[in-house]
Amino acid sequence: MKNFSEKNYQKLVSQHEKSPWLKNIFWAFTVGGLICVLGEFILTYAKNMGLPKEDAGCVTSMTLIFFSGLFTGLGIFDKLAKHAGAGTIVPITGFANAVVSPAMEFKSEGFILGVGAKMFVVAGPVIVYGVSSSIICGLIYYLVKGGMPL
Template identity: 45%
Template sequence: MDEQEKKKRKEKAYQDYVKTKTPVHNVYLNMAKAFVTGGTICVIGQFFMNFCKNAGCTEEISGTWTSLMLVLLSVLLTGWNLYPGIAKWGGAGALVPITGFANSVAAPAIEYKKEGQIFGIGCKIFTIAGPVILYGIVTSWGLGLIYYLLLKVGVIV
């Protein structure tokens, strides 16, 4: 009986310890932070878009320049070690847009540059973004094949 009681106390102490160490997340606060972060990125993008349109660019060219400027801004913020803080605070609001993808490519390149151009940057640059690119290409190819077959069969006209 004494041994069982010790075991129960240990289990209770362990459960209390786990409870104190497990982070508690406020879902609504995290959603608000993601909304503000993503919204800020969109506002910056809209600024670039309006600037390009007012400079006389077409809609398509303005969109291209906007994407380029957002990627450049993201890479610069990653290089200055500011984007990780933004991503930590804003969560998915900073990681989902094109800026998050640029950050996921630039961060490993910066981290592994000390290992050289080939074995550092060349091998590690796509550690995070590589699977996204791979599955994006494979999924696009598969859906394109299905679309082509449906066209040939006559299901889609």
């Protein structure tokens, strides 16, 4: 083609790539905030039931993970996440969804090479880099403060 430049074309394409970012931010903030409020509610409830602070935190995470997995299985999570975006992905709910959804998807290839092998296909990087960065942070803390973080 004559008069065709990749650079100009990519500039033209970028004019058509407009995301409704204000709306996305609003919903991410609202839904993400509500999930955190729900977490605080569960935490306070668990503490009031007499659980120690750390156990109450575990109960909160487990409850949110359970509901996230359940709603993924029921086909509701992705419909909410479509609007909420980062609001559902960033809290622990997003992590649960990222594990449950491929487990469901790859069930057709069997429980070992399907569910087992593909379960962490989305969440795998989060685990790898989450654990790696926590080790690095721990090392830095150890070297700077000269002791184990408590």
